[in-house]
Amino acid sequence: MTAPRISTVMWPMQSWPEAGELWRRAEELGFHHAWVYDHLAWRGTTPWYDAYTTMAAAAAVTARIRLGTLVTSPNFRHPVPTAHAIKTIDHVSGGRLTIGIGAGGTRRQSDAGVLGGGDWTPRERADRFADWVDLLDRVLRGPETSHEGAFYTARDVVTDPGCVQRPRVPFVIAGDGPRGMRLAARYGSGWVTSGHADGRKPQDVVRERLAALAEACEAEGRDVGEKILLTGFSEEPWLESADAFADLAGRYAELGITEIALHWPRPGTPWEADMKVFEAAAAQAA
Template identity: 80%
Template sequence: MDVLDGRSVRDVPHESGGGPVTPPRIGTVMWPMQSWPDAGELWRRAEDLGFRHAWVYDHIAWRGTTPWYDAYTTLAAAAAVTSRVRIGTLVTSPNFRHPVPTAHAIKTIDHISGGRLAIGIGSGGTRRASDAGVLGGDDWTPSERASRFAEWVGLLDRLLRQPETTFEGTHYTAREVVLEPGCVQRPRVPFVIAGNGPRGMRLAARHGAGWVTSGRPDGGTAQETVRSRLGALDAACEAEGRTIGDRILLTGFSGEPWLDSAGAFDDLAGRYAELGITEIVLHWPRPGTPFDADMKVFEAVAATYGEPGGAR
């Protein structure tokens, strides 16, 4: 199952070294910083521009940014004021969420949205200015963080698939949890897994309908990094006997000039499509930050790569 349910993509021609390639679909990260109804207008605008998906970061706070509203409450409200664009977290994590109430919220939003929800999941960051330390307690070691991530994803998967779940793990417990009638999407809401290491790749291959990376370079260029990670993902999928159709690139962290111009976007989109990226996510321009961009360029990209008449 693909996150976008196999929907068709508009044929946008562009030149690349390997000849014509299927253009990527586009989404946007929405900043949960405005109160309603102003925030609702932005979500409707994202849909009208034709973005296939619109996402929100799931943190209690993010790099000291204020105000910062709750992701799941925001998605519920966004689901109620849109009708076509897919929505989701990018990403939610075990940092401050237990799988049981998280599953309950996911099921509810899936019903409110009419089955348009996808859940991006990651192991969570370690910045105490975000949400890693706001609940107090000891910092998790890398090994514990990875172990919690794996257990969290596995339990969430069971909770959303089964009519009743009892589970006793190392980190999380669930006792006779009933989530009937379940999700609108079957067998459950699709997961988009963020994982660049071997354990994260295995989780993505086992549970993911999609995989997401920021493309932040780790030694080489961003494109070399993504090529290597896609190769590792393919190997993990082969080992699990599964495929992942949606390979998502979250832009804004690699230093590449995605929104310097429409031409710059075309060039980069073509290069990443050749590597196997199927979805590109842009941040909604945010003045005075590294995520600022010319709104005219942002809208021009949406007009070219989005769906005519809005997402559907």
């Protein structure tokens, strides 16, 4: 059993230079990734700054920590300009970018439906997700891509010289159902879950989902190396104390989780926590 890497989820709510100081602090604490939610807002929270612009700025003021989205979705982004931004940030960061991708939520307080039109059915959302990931993968691999999908189109898109990381920036796929698992197995270097399911213990949920992911990987003939747990959406006491964190981290490592993402403490919210405990968790990562 290998101890999981420890990462943090940043809140894109501060303007520069205050936000830059927080990203530098995340690097100083030794976190593996500093992730950021990619929404136009988040559950009605404002201000809420753009994830990609934030990562570009963070890349310029850090040197070691990896940066990434948890997660980018088709809700308001087209894969072609998204690929262009990804390639650019990969160059700005010197190859420190990871892109988390998900089907997207349905909360209109975040970003679902802001571009107009009717609500997507669950099937259409899954279909769009598959088409979106496929086109993003092809454009980033380059050097030239044309695509006529059911939902997304690209004509003669040139991405040369491509990403710093080869063959492209790594994808972390969020998908707890069969189709999401297949996408993770086909395109992902990593997979992410919150472990949340109403009325069930998170560790039981994660154990079951990891087994399903293994089956999907076997069917695709490839492995997904990174299994990431996004904490903060269950009653588990991750930041109650340093001992509580170490105990939970060990339990999930035994299940096969390789990275644990903790939200940066945010007072007055469910993600409020003692900074000393948070820093002690980061010290385990360092």
